[in-house]
Amino acid sequence: MGRTAGRSTSDTRRAVFEAASTVFRTRGPAATLDDVAREAGLSKGGVIYHFPTKDHLVVGLAEALLDDFRDAVHAQLDPADEQPGRLTRAYVRASLVDTDLVAARDAYALIAQLITAPAVAEVARADARRWREELGADGLPDAVTALVVAAADGASVAPLWGAEVDDAEHARLADQLVALTRDPDRWVGPSPS
Structure with a gap:
């Protein structure tokens, strides 16, 4: 997992967007927040903090x-x-x-x-x-x-x-x-x- 401590909110959101881009492009609608969290090196809770739902x-x-x-x-x-x-x-x-x-x-x-x-x-x-x-x-x-x-x-x-x-x-x-x-x-x- 990537290090996330010290990231700004905008940096974390950008990391989630980059991970989500990869995941949704390759997995389509079947992609989950867990998939995005793994790709971003965050916990699912870390993703949900910024985006409460898929x-x-x-x-x-x-x-x-x-x-x-x-x-x-x-x-x-x-x-x-x-x-x-x-x-x-x-x-x-x-x-x-x-x-x-x-x-x-x-x-x-x-x-x-x-x-x-x-x-x-x-x-x-x-x-x-x-x-x-x-x-x-x-x-x-x-x-x-x-x-x-x-x-x-x-x-x-x-x-x-x-x-x-x-x-x-x-x-x-x-x-x-x-x-x-x-x-x-x-x-x-x-x-x-």
Whole structure:
């Protein structure tokens, strides 16, 4: 068992999330809090202190994954970019540029396991609504935003289906999608006045 004394609450929660990621990705819904505790090097009571039930842990893990992606998008915001589509371009970069394809595949496999829980599905729907609102307010025509986000999402999950996508290919796609956000009228025509 790993040493846990001296860990902060956030460090312990992160350790539980890392262990839960491995356990739920490999065992699916059959995974137990005992399994997570063993993987984290904690007692079951140590896990329950932070997550009273398996459902709490599953929802917390899903929220952490969604928050991590949101943080990755915001980290990609270019402070010098003040043009419409700034957030959409950051979304593309977070999805396709400098991504660890193995980690991305594992994350999507985990999400596929977690989404079977109704509470997680609701968290995911709420997150999707939030993205639609934020990206919808990004100043691009809706058709361009929908196309760019769908392409970035689709390409980022391709490794889950066994696609061999390399960094250069992702970078080219990201460049093309970013170009689309910089000249949307070329693709969809001018916005109605």
